[in-house]
Amino acid sequence: MADTWFDRRTYRWDQWDPAALLEAKRAAGVRVSVVIPALDEAATVGDVAGRIHDAFVGDSGLVDELLVIDSGSTDDTARLAAQAGATVQHLADIRPDLGSHRGKGEAIWKAQFVATGDVLVFVDADLTEWGTHFVTGLLGPLLTDPSVTLVKGFYERPYREGALDDPDGGGRATELVARPALALLRPELTHVVQPLAGEWAVRRAALAAHRVPVGYGVDLAALVDVADAEGIDAIAQVDLGRRAHSHQPLRALGAMSVQLLAAMMSRAGRAPDADEATLRQFRSFEGAFVALQQDVDLTERPPFAEVDR
Template sequence: MPDQLTEALLPEVERWLRSHSWAAADRPVEALLAAKRAAGRAGSVSVVLPALDEEPTVGEIVRVIRRELVERIPLVDELVVVDSGSVDRTAELAAAAGARVVHRDDILPRIPTVPGKGEVLWRSLLATTGEIVCFIDADLREFDPAFVTGIVGPLLTDPGIQLVKAMYDRPLETEGAVVPAGGGRVTELVARPLLNLHWPQLAGFVQPLGGEYAARRSLLERLHFPTGYGVELGLLVDALDEVGLDALAQVDVGVRHHRHQDGQALGRMAATIYRTALERLDRTHRLKAADDLVHPHLTQFTRASRSRGFTPHTHPVTALERPPMLSVPEYRERG
């Protein structure tokens, strides 16, 4: 992270950005393998891909992970695709590429399943055994194994780290056009404002809703899992409450290429994420917009350069309201 940070950042977040934000290249794979061997059982790694109709991409992701991180360098112990009801060849292609494929409905069958990504991630804890669990979205294109090595790295090398999120550039690629920083629309319009205002300690996360993150099983098994799109925000907020900011980290893994949702799908995602936030605000009695509960600043990020990572820019969030004009004496005197 850069040396110059805006004054409106909380001192705790500024310190965290300097000490808990890394690049994947900071931890070479060979060093991770040595740390994994030294950790024994505590260094076992399960990679989980939640998948629903991801035929175009899931096979290549599995092939890359298996070739680079299972066979060439034995960093990943378990590679599991949890299929949540695909009607295409997702399960077939994932199995052919070398993953163990488990259907969502076959995990904990006594509890009826509901639709949603969070439901799949929650059930995956019963379908895996690694002490470090790494979640990777199954719609990624041009997949780089650094998405895995980057986010499991701090967990293997630092026993104080409990959860690691990937950070990356997220271009919007639609109909042949590319907007370099146009992806992550729900992040910028909904999740980032909510986190900055109500959980300002999390303002330093570049991709709070990103689907690529890893955590210790001992943490995940203690957290609530929202069943839908709110799972990433819910887990991040609850992890902060459970283990504190210094147990959380983020790693720059480059660029994320993936399928983009249409406007109505984004609206559904935004509503779910907003409700997830409201549930946590209500649970912790933080719904009132008092000065001591709302941090009136918004921190956003731009890519400085490939070597210098992301630069934070903080802006005030104004909430000044004028009274009804009828209460203004000059207005009433006008007749």
């Protein structure tokens, strides 16, 4: 038997024409901000920002604002993003009185202080195989259906490393952590194809109503929070085709997984006891196992709507 939500709320990017979306946007009277969180992504951020700017900012009018939130890059990320047409905001300079954390979620939370859009579209900075239709695909349900609050992108995710080229091997944290956690704690969300997709869009007011994990848990937390607050019918997903990006080393996925599990635990009423967890991993070195230890930030920022501005 077909799943009703999947049939009703699953789309393809080519269902919307940019000109028709512009008309829908004007009729709705909303502003759109595209936000690109970035940290040391000089190799790709210029392409990502530049293509979005050329396609949708300016004469097109579909995107009112293109922001890159630079989380303290030590390379040319900020310069190249600005050169490509984006407005660059440095994370530490946004509400410095509130301090800063390192992480993608922190960039998304702080973006709310500087973005002016009623609809926020998030796009990762490290994309290497993608298209500007990502933006129109994500905007489609939000600009044409007022009952939709959050749109998640999904796509084929190849994994390439050295001679290895696995067309379906991307998304290791998705398969090993996010899907099992949803199966156990939020089974109604297991029909979301890419729960950790970095490409998603949301109505600003909905994001502002919820806590935001400062790290990698942000994408998953937003999905669960909107489902809990408004029901799964407020969520749509759009097939964006194919997406490739840089990959984290296997050990780096450990810290990411801790943050994902913490976000899920918190939303299941079992929040971690502290804002930091110690992750201990082991590596063989000269015949002995050496412990590698790192502290993982589990901080969640309060709802933006509750912050004194």
